[in-house]
Every structure is written in structure tokens, then in C-alpha cells.
Amino acid sequence: MVARRRIRREDDGPVSEVRTQLVDVAIQLFARHSYDNTSVQNLCEAAGVTKGAFYYYFESKEAVVAEIYRRMFRLQQAQLEEIASSDAGVLERLRAIGKGVVTSSIARLDEAIVFWRSLPSLSEETQHDIRAERRKYHLRLRELIEQGQAEGVIRTDLTADMLINFFYGAVHQLDAWYHPEGPITVEQVGDFYAELFLSTLTSPSPRLPAQQ
Amino acid sequence: MVARRRIRREDDGPVSEVRTQLVDVAIQLFARHSYDNTSVQNLCEAAGVTKGAFYYYFESKEAVVAEIYRRMFRLQQAQLEEIASSDAGVLERLRAIGKGVVTSSIARLDEAIVFWRSLPSLSEETQHDIRAERRKYHLRLRELIEQGQAEGVIRTDLTADMLINFFYGAVHQLDAWYHPEGPITVEQVGDFYAELFLSTLTSPSPRLPAQQ
Amino acid sequence: MVARRRIRREDDGPVSEVRTQLVDVAIQLFARHSYDNTSVQNLCEAAGVTKGAFYYYFESKEAVVAEIYRRMFRLQQAQLEEIASSDAGVLERLRAIGKGVVTSSIARLDEAIVFWRSLPSLSEETQHDIRAERRKYHLRLRELIEQGQAEGVIRTDLTADMLINFFYGAVHQLDAWYHPEGPITVEQVGDFYAELFLSTLTSPSPRLPAQQ
Amino acid sequence: MVARRRIRREDDGPVSEVRTQLVDVAIQLFARHSYDNTSVQNLCEAAGVTKGAFYYYFESKEAVVAEIYRRMFRLQQAQLEEIASSDAGVLERLRAIGKGVVTSSIARLDEAIVFWRSLPSLSEETQHDIRAERRKYHLRLRELIEQGQAEGVIRTDLTADMLINFFYGAVHQLDAWYHPEGPITVEQVGDFYAELFLSTLTSPSPRLPAQQ
DNA sequence: TATGAATGAGCTTTCATTCAT
DNA sequence: AATGAATGAAAGCTCATTCAT
Known part of the structure; x- marks a missing residue:
């Protein structure tokens, strides 16, 4: 037996139609x-394969979700990097990032839901890895916002962290209300959320009389 | 026999120390x-009781979570109603609501987390009930925002629904980053999130040169 | 504390409305x-009492069914004895017994069903007692049939035991088809079953040509 | 891969030694x-397998009993059909059917007992299916008896239904008294019960003096 | 490449029963 | 005469995983 039977893509186990189908x-x-x-x-029932087959392709149930995470990270980090490193203005870049994360999440809403919700069921180790990956994304974004703050185009009464957490919180709950079959298009949601993101970045709200 | 030994609070079953402990x-x-x-x-292990005792107090595992939901709804709806019906300006009221929901969620963060995350595991019926309750809250808040829009103090380029979903999305993800032991106080988070809420309500972001 | 608080009927535990209701x-x-x-x-739910009350009146769940058995035995043995010791002809007496057991079973069909079906769930001891009681009934009836056989009015090609088992088998399955709300009256079923009982006692069936 | 390793018999799930053993x-x-x-x-203990193995072969506990019912129905309906459609005289056929059901029930007494007694514990749905199957058997037999009545060889003072219920009642209680190790052979019980069946079909009992 | 068979731990829930008051 | 609280065993069933073939 000479030839390798398994083709591996990173650490994801053998690739095949069955594997793809299972994911x-x-x-x-x-x-x-x-x-x-x-x-x-x-x-296995939904994919029409046996459990034996499943465990040929994946080490464990968790391995499947780990793969879904990996895919999403790759995508989102690539998207972030591409936009963040462009030479548009900071606000313009942030609007594009906001819109991009919304539209790409909705375009693959099921994947996004898994990405947003599965964490608490995974092993400590996997959770740790995922959080590390998220932190990377967060830090890259923070750089950009802090740059905007330094340039004076982004408010400084709130930390970059707070601004990020607020927006990404909203994004990670998109599935609570958005239905792809509804009247609002993906484009629209993207624009609206990006607009709201920008609003939070730039506008100190009007002082209320009572607080002046 | 004079006093009833069991006090029932709505449909929540018998009240006792053990029951409270279990919740x-x-x-x-x-x-x-x-x-x-x-x-x-x-x-049961954590509460130091036997499984039999658990099922003496609760019909099912789901009944516990249903009770947690009921409590939270009562609290949040009372809070909303109290503020919404005050005679302050619309924006002022919305700021107070935003701050209130954040601080009260953080004050009882564990309860809030259960409230935000347990839905998908519950029975169809319970899910339906909970969604109905959430809708009530949403509608009451929508009234207020639409009033603000009619008065011209809230932007009209976005629907009230969108504004609500955005803010409450952010709130329902507070647990993703907020740690009670951290340097930021509950008050601060409340103020910051309320500030961001107001920003989304009032400020159309600056038009970017490229889009003009 | 002088007076007896419990009035006992045989070994059945205290008598009261609650007890009766439970039975x-x-x-x-x-x-x-x-x-x-x-x-x-x-x-307890159906009777509107607490479990504590139940165990005040009965030693165990089995004790309830034991009481139902006792009642039925008393009734059936009395009925058998009354008819069997009358001075009518043997066949006449057997017809009356057959009709009597059917009509009284149907008149209290629920009790009869419990009487016919609960045996396998009871303790060895209780089962033993019940079988002994049944045997008594069986033996008394056998006497009568054997008297008929001696007199020449009942067929002798089959044992009395067989004739009894056959008829009582049929009776103990009455619930498989009889519905009190149906068109057939209790009287009719009694007459029909008694008639069939008599047929089995008296008539050697016609020899079939093939068997002659 | 040549032969399928699993042979399925209707809807009974996989067949194997373990499965057979469990049944x-x-x-x-x-x-x-x-x-x-x-x-x-x-x-599982009696079969020497684990519970996991049990649930590999059967969907539920009820599925086992459903399978036992299916087997018995197949057997009994085949037997009935074979005899009922022969060209012997009606009475002769009925005698054969009566004997057949008795001997085959006793030959597989345990199966028969399950068949006769498990109904009330099964789900509504399964009960319904079983009753439908029983009705089929009943109706086929009724045809035959009604033919006999039309031909004048079976009494008409009682309905075919009544005659069937009486006999099958007796048969379904065979286990109340018959012991395979006793002195009476299967053949004998079959003959005796068939004889009694015939007696009920053909003989109006002698009028008693008192009723003439 | 895959399968069928099996495991063993764990799941939610129900049960008959007890007992201090 | 009766209750509310609790127990502990057992119920039916599901789970992720393993492994010889």
C-alpha cells in the first residue's frame, strides 16, 4: 500500500463529497x-450516510463545528483585511466593513448562526481557540477605529472596544429578526446596519435639556 | 387549620426554600x-436535593426555565411601562429605557443570559409563548419611537423596528464581553449603551465624500 | 386517648367516604x-385527595385491588351458593348460574374487569390467595356439574373442569366486545350466554360424515 | 460488495441472532x-445484551410487542384462510378452525398470551391497528358462520357475532388453566374445544320444564 | 471507504412509599 | 384524619463513540 488514501486540507481530515455533504x-x-x-x-440520516462514515471523516461531532468555525474565520478575516488595508478614509472603510459583515453573514445565515451560537457547547480547548481567533479580528478592527479617533473623525468619549462590542452584538443577533424571505433585501440590511454603525462612531447624541 | 402552608404565585407551583434554591x-x-x-x-447536586424533590417542585426541566422567563418578563415589562409612561421627553425616556435594560440585565446577568439563550431548546409551545411576550415588549417600545419620529426628534430614514432590533441585539450580547469584575461599572455600561442607542436614533451619519 | 378512631371491616382498614371514593x-x-x-x-388526583390520605386508608396500592377482589368474591360466591343450593333441577340451576355471573359481571363491568385482569401484577402472595378463592368457586360449581353428569343430564365425554373452563373463559372476555351502550341488553347477554353454556353441557355435536 | 448483510422482513427492522434472541x-x-x-x-439481562443493543434493533419496547402481534396475525390469518376456503362442509371447516386455533395457540402459548393480554398497555395507534387486524379475522369467520346459518346447519337464534365472541373468549383464556406439562395433550384440548364450539353452533339447549 | 453492531454512560421522568407534623 | 415534603430506585430511551471487518 503505497499511495496516500487521504487528502487533507489543513487539519480537516479527508475531503470528499460525503464530507462536504455532512458539513x-x-x-x-x-x-x-x-x-x-x-x-x-x-x-447522518439527513446526509444519508452511516455513522461509521461520519467517524471516518470526522474525529468527533465537535470537529464538524470546528471546521465550520475555521471556514467562517478565514472568510471574515480575509474580508476585514481586504477592506481595512484599502486606502479609503477610515469612516469609509468602517462603513464597508460593517456592511460587509452583515451581508456576508446573511448570505450564509445558517453558517453564521452556528458561528454565533455553538460556543458554550464546545470543549474548553476549542472555546479557547475560537476566542483567540475572535480576538485577532477584534484587534485588527480596533486599530482602525483608534486610527479614526486619532484622526478626529471618530468620537473619543467611548472606547474603541465599546464601539466594536456594541456593533458586533447587534450583528450577532441578526438571526433574531431577519428572514431572508421578508421584504428587506440583504443589501438594505447591510446599508442600514452600516449606517447605524457609523452613527454610533461619529455622533455624540444631543444633550438632553435635563442633563445640561 | 388557619393559614395555607403553600403560597402559589400565579402558576408557578409551590414556593419553598428548596424551590427557590433550585431556581x-x-x-x-x-x-x-x-x-x-x-x-x-x-x-440537584448543586442544590443538594434529590431528583425526586426536584420533580416535586417542578413539572419538568423546562418548567424551571419557563419560570425564569416569567420573572424576567414581569421585571422588564414593568420597567418599560414605568419609564415609557412618564412625562419626560421621548428621547429622555428612550435613554432611560436603554440604560435601564442594560443595568438591570447586568445586575442579574445570569438570569439575563438564560433569558437570551435558552429559547432554541424549549418546546414549540413554550417558544411560542415567549415570542408573544417579547413581541408585546417590542410593540410598546415601537410606539414610543414612532412618537419620536412623528415629533421629528428621531430619524425617519430607518424604521422603528430596525432601530429596536439593532439596540436590543447589542444588549442581548452583553455577556459576550462584559465581566462584572472588570474595571467598567454597571452604571457606565448603562450610560454608554444608552448613549449609543441615542446616537443611532438621532444621527444620520455624515455622508462620506465617495457617496455624495 | 380512649376511643378507637378506626372502624375496621374485616381487614380492610378504616372506612370513610374518602376510602369509598378511592376504591x-x-x-x-x-x-x-x-x-x-x-x-x-x-x-389521588381523580379522587381529589392527597397521597398521604391514600396511605392512611390503604397499606399499599395492592391493598386496593385486594379489596376489590374480596368484594367480588363475596358477591359471586354468595350468588353461586344461593342458586346452587336451591332445589331446582341441575340444568336449571346451571342456567341460572350462567346467566347470573354474566349479568352481575356486566352490571359492574369495571369491577369485573379489574377482577379478571389484575392478577399478573400482584405479589406472589396475593396471587396465591386469589387463586385459592377461585378454586373454591370452581370446586363448588364442579360438584354441581358432576351431579348432573351422574344424573345423566350432562354429557360425560368431557370433564366438568373442561366445561367450566370453557364457559368461564368466555365470560371473562365479555369486556372484549360488550358495550353497555350498545343495542344488546344485559338480560339478553345473560340469556344468550346461559343458553350457550347449556349447549356445551348437554349436546354432543352432530358427528360429521367424515368422522363417522 | 455482493450480498446485503441485512435482510429486512417487511417493516420489522434488521434481522440477526441478537434480534431473534431478544424477541x-x-x-x-x-x-x-x-x-x-x-x-x-x-x-436485556435475559438476552445477555446491553440496552444500547436493544435499541439498535428496536425503536421502542412497544416495537417488540408489535412484532409479536404481526407474526401471530400472519399465522392465524393464513390458517383461517386455508381452512375456510377448503371445500369441506361448513361445520367441518368450523371444527377444523376451532381446533386449529386452539392447538396453534397452545403450541406457542407464550406468544399467544402476549397476543391476548398486551393490548391495554400499547399506544392508541398500535391498539387501533391491532383491533383492525382482529376485525378482519372476525369478519372472515362470520362469513362462514352466516353461510352455515343460511344452509340451515347452524342455529339462528343467536347471531354469528355472539357465537364467535363466545368461542374466542374461551380460547383467549386457555392460559388460565392449561399447563403444557399436564396430562391433557394439545390434540385433546383442540378436539374438546372444537367439540364445544360445534355444540354451541348447532344445539339449542333442551328446554327446561319450568320454561316450557 | 465504509458498514453494522455494540457499548456504557447518561438523559428526563415516574414510581410506590415514608414520615414528621 | 390528613398533609406536604422527600426519597431512592427504576423506568424507557438517546448519546457520542468504537471497532472488527
């Missing part, structure tokens, strides 16, 4: 019923 | 490890 | 859902 | 201690 149904089922409420059995 | 540990464990990853066994 | 609902529920599928809880 | 011990234990008083654990 696809996992995204759907994890999004709809949550990671915990989806059994490996459910996955 | 308390449930709040902690559900918040820390999620509803799904906390077994009735875990609850 | 009544037990008859209904055991008949409808079987002894095993009825919990003490079910009984 | 066999279920027949024994359900017959001896009733369906309700036999736990899945009991079954």
Missing part, C-alpha cells in the same frame, strides 16, 4: 436546532 | 453551561 | 387503563 | 410477567 447538513441542522439538539444520528 | 442554581448553571448542557442531576 | 375511582381507572398503568398519583 | 426472551417474559412488568432492562 452542509450540519450547518443546516445546527442552525435550526442548535448544536446540542442535533445528534450525530440526525446528521 | 437559583438553575440560573447559575444554565447561564454558565447552557440549558442543554445542564442536567437535572447537575441541578 | 370507586380505582375501579374505574384500573379497568380503563389497567392496574399497572394507573399510578397512586392518578388515583 | 424470544420478550415472548417468555411478557407472557410470564406481563408487558408492563417486564422492563427493557429485564429483557
Whole structure:
């Protein structure tokens, strides 16, 4: 037996149609019923494969979700990097980032839901890895905002961290109300949320009489 | 026999120290490890009672979480109503509501986390009830914002629904970053988030050169 | 403390309205859902009493069913004795017994069902007692049939035991088809079954040509 | 890959030695201690397998009993059809059917007991299915008896239904007295019960003097 | 590449019963 | 005469995972 039987992409295990199929149904089922409420059995039935096959392709149930995370990180970090390093103005770049994260999350809403919600069910180790990855994203974004603050185009009465957490909180709850079949288009949500992001970055709210 | 030994509060079943204790540990464990990853066994061990005792007080595991939801709804709706019906200006009232929901959520962060995260694991029926309750809250808040829009103090380029969803999204993710032991006080977070809420309500962001 | 607080009837524990009520609902529920599928809880809810009350009146769940058995035995043995010791002809007496057991079973069908079906769930000891009681009944009836056989009015190609078992088998399955609300009256079923009983006692069936 | 390793027989799930073994011990234990008083654990211990294995082969405890019912129905309906459609005289056929059902029930007495006694513990749905199946059997038999009545060889003072219920009642209580180790052979019981069946079909009992 | 079979721990829930008051 | 609280065992069932083939 000479040839390698497994083609590995990073540390993701063998690649094949079956594997792809399993990840696809996992995204759907994890999004709809949550990671915990989806059994490996459910996955296999939906994908039309046996449990044996599942465990040939994945080390564990968690490995599937880890892969989904990895994909999303790659995507989002690439998107962030591309925009952040462009030569547009800081605010312009931040608007584009805000819109981009919204539209790309909605475009792959199931994946995004898994990305936003599965954390508490994973092992300590995996959670740690994911948080580290998130921090990277956060830090890159923070740089940009702090640059804007230094340039005087972004408010300084609030920390960059606070501004980021606020916006990304809103984004990570998009699934609570957005329905792809509804009247609002992906583009619109992207524009609206980006607009709101910018509002939070630039505008100290009007002082209320009572507080003056 | 003079006094009834059991006091029932609405439909919540018998009240007693053990019951209270069980709800308390449930709040902690559900918040820390999620509803799904906390077994009735875990609850009982943490509360120091037997499973039989648990099922003496609660119909099911879900009944505990339902009770937590009920409590939170009562609290939040009371808070909303109190502020919304005051005679301050609309913006002032909205700032107070924004601050209130943040500070009261943080003050009882574990309860809030359960409130924000347990939905997908509950029965269809319970989910339906909870969504109905949330809708009530949303509608009351919408009235207020639409009043502000009519008065010309709140932007009209975005719907009230969008503004609400954005802010409450951010709030429902507070647990992603806020740590009670950190340097930021509850008061501060409340003020900051309320400030950001107001920013989203009042300020159309500056038009960027490229988009003019 | 001088006066006896409990009035006991045989070994049945204290008598009271509550007790009677409990036995009544037990008859209904055991008949409808079987002894095993009825919990003490079910009984208490249906009777509107607490479990504590139940265990004040009965030693155990089995004690309730034991009481139902005792009642039925008393009734059936009295009925048998009364008819069997009359001075009518043997066949006449057997017809009356057959009709009597059918009509009185149907008149209290729920009790009869419990009587016919609960045996396998009871303790060895109780089962033993009940079988002994049944044997008494069986033996008394056998005497009568054997008298008929000696007199030449009952067939002798089959044992009295066989004839009894056959008829009582049929009777103990009455609940499989008889509905009190149906078009057939209790009287009619009694007459029909007695008629069939008599047919089995008296008539060697016609020899079939093939067997001659 | 050439041959399929799993052979499915209708909708009964995978076939294997373990599965067969489980059904066999279920027949024994359900017959001896009733369906309700036999736990899945009991079954597994008796069969020497783990509960996991049990649930690999069966969807539920009820599925086992459903399978036992299916088997029995197949057997009995085949037997009935074979005899009913022969060209012997009606009475001769009925005698054969009566004997057949008795001997085959006794030959597989445990299975028969499960068949006769488990109904009340099953789900509404399963009960409904089983009753439908029983009705089919009943109707086929009724045809035959009504033919006999039309031909004048079976009494008409009682309905075919009544005659069937009486006989099958007796048969379904065979286990109340018959012991395979006793002195009476299966053949004999079959002949005796068939003889009694015929007696009920053909003989109006002698009018008693008092009733003439 | 995959499968069918199996494990063993754990799940939520129900049960008959007890007992201090 | 009766209650509310609690127990501890057992119920039916599901789970992620393993492994010989």
C-alpha cells in the first residue's frame, strides 16, 4: 500500500463529497436546532450516510463545528483585511466593513448562526481557540477605529472596544429578526446596519435639556 | 387549620426554600453551561436535593426555565411601562429605557443570559409563548419611537423596528464581553449603551465624500 | 386517648367516604387503563385527595385491588351458593348460574374487569390467595356439574373442569366486545350466554360424515 | 460488495441472532410477567445484551410487542384462510378452525398470551391497528358462520357475532388453566374445544320444564 | 471507504412509599 | 384524619463513540 488514501486540507481530515455533504447538513441542522439538539444520528440520516462514515471523516461531532468555525474565520478575516488595508478614509472603510459583515453573514445565515451560537457547547480547548481567533479580528478592527479617533473623525468619549462590542452584538443577533424571505433585501440590511454603525462612531447624541 | 402552608404565585407551583434554591442554581448553571448542557442531576447536586424533590417542585426541566422567563418578563415589562409612561421627553425616556435594560440585565446577568439563550431548546409551545411576550415588549417600545419620529426628534430614514432590533441585539450580547469584575461599572455600561442607542436614533451619519 | 378512631371491616382498614371514593375511582381507572398503568398519583388526583390520605386508608396500592377482589368474591360466591343450593333441577340451576355471573359481571363491568385482569401484577402472595378463592368457586360449581353428569343430564365425554373452563373463559372476555351502550341488553347477554353454556353441557355435536 | 448483510422482513427492522434472541426472551417474559412488568432492562439481562443493543434493533419496547402481534396475525390469518376456503362442509371447516386455533395457540402459548393480554398497555395507534387486524379475522369467520346459518346447519337464534365472541373468549383464556406439562395433550384440548364450539353452533339447549 | 453492531454512560421522568407534623 | 415534603430506585430511551471487518 503505497499511495496516500487521504487528502487533507489543513487539519480537516479527508475531503470528499460525503464530507462536504455532512458539513452542509450540519450547518443546516445546527442552525435550526442548535448544536446540542442535533445528534450525530440526525446528521447522518439527513446526509444519508452511516455513522461509521461520519467517524471516518470526522474525529468527533465537535470537529464538524470546528471546521465550520475555521471556514467562517478565514472568510471574515480575509474580508476585514481586504477592506481595512484599502486606502479609503477610515469612516469609509468602517462603513464597508460593517456592511460587509452583515451581508456576508446573511448570505450564509445558517453558517453564521452556528458561528454565533455553538460556543458554550464546545470543549474548553476549542472555546479557547475560537476566542483567540475572535480576538485577532477584534484587534485588527480596533486599530482602525483608534486610527479614526486619532484622526478626529471618530468620537473619543467611548472606547474603541465599546464601539466594536456594541456593533458586533447587534450583528450577532441578526438571526433574531431577519428572514431572508421578508421584504428587506440583504443589501438594505447591510446599508442600514452600516449606517447605524457609523452613527454610533461619529455622533455624540444631543444633550438632553435635563442633563445640561 | 388557619393559614395555607403553600403560597402559589400565579402558576408557578409551590414556593419553598428548596424551590427557590433550585431556581437559583438553575440560573447559575444554565447561564454558565447552557440549558442543554445542564442536567437535572447537575441541578440537584448543586442544590443538594434529590431528583425526586426536584420533580416535586417542578413539572419538568423546562418548567424551571419557563419560570425564569416569567420573572424576567414581569421585571422588564414593568420597567418599560414605568419609564415609557412618564412625562419626560421621548428621547429622555428612550435613554432611560436603554440604560435601564442594560443595568438591570447586568445586575442579574445570569438570569439575563438564560433569558437570551435558552429559547432554541424549549418546546414549540413554550417558544411560542415567549415570542408573544417579547413581541408585546417590542410593540410598546415601537410606539414610543414612532412618537419620536412623528415629533421629528428621531430619524425617519430607518424604521422603528430596525432601530429596536439593532439596540436590543447589542444588549442581548452583553455577556459576550462584559465581566462584572472588570474595571467598567454597571452604571457606565448603562450610560454608554444608552448613549449609543441615542446616537443611532438621532444621527444620520455624515455622508462620506465617495457617496455624495 | 380512649376511643378507637378506626372502624375496621374485616381487614380492610378504616372506612370513610374518602376510602369509598378511592376504591370507586380505582375501579374505574384500573379497568380503563389497567392496574399497572394507573399510578397512586392518578388515583389521588381523580379522587381529589392527597397521597398521604391514600396511605392512611390503604397499606399499599395492592391493598386496593385486594379489596376489590374480596368484594367480588363475596358477591359471586354468595350468588353461586344461593342458586346452587336451591332445589331446582341441575340444568336449571346451571342456567341460572350462567346467566347470573354474566349479568352481575356486566352490571359492574369495571369491577369485573379489574377482577379478571389484575392478577399478573400482584405479589406472589396475593396471587396465591386469589387463586385459592377461585378454586373454591370452581370446586363448588364442579360438584354441581358432576351431579348432573351422574344424573345423566350432562354429557360425560368431557370433564366438568373442561366445561367450566370453557364457559368461564368466555365470560371473562365479555369486556372484549360488550358495550353497555350498545343495542344488546344485559338480560339478553345473560340469556344468550346461559343458553350457550347449556349447549356445551348437554349436546354432543352432530358427528360429521367424515368422522363417522 | 455482493450480498446485503441485512435482510429486512417487511417493516420489522434488521434481522440477526441478537434480534431473534431478544424477541424470544420478550415472548417468555411478557407472557410470564406481563408487558408492563417486564422492563427493557429485564429483557436485556435475559438476552445477555446491553440496552444500547436493544435499541439498535428496536425503536421502542412497544416495537417488540408489535412484532409479536404481526407474526401471530400472519399465522392465524393464513390458517383461517386455508381452512375456510377448503371445500369441506361448513361445520367441518368450523371444527377444523376451532381446533386449529386452539392447538396453534397452545403450541406457542407464550406468544399467544402476549397476543391476548398486551393490548391495554400499547399506544392508541398500535391498539387501533391491532383491533383492525382482529376485525378482519372476525369478519372472515362470520362469513362462514352466516353461510352455515343460511344452509340451515347452524342455529339462528343467536347471531354469528355472539357465537364467535363466545368461542374466542374461551380460547383467549386457555392460559388460565392449561399447563403444557399436564396430562391433557394439545390434540385433546383442540378436539374438546372444537367439540364445544360445534355444540354451541348447532344445539339449542333442551328446554327446561319450568320454561316450557 | 465504509458498514453494522455494540457499548456504557447518561438523559428526563415516574414510581410506590415514608414520615414528621 | 390528613398533609406536604422527600426519597431512592427504576423506568424507557438517546448519546457520542468504537471497532472488527
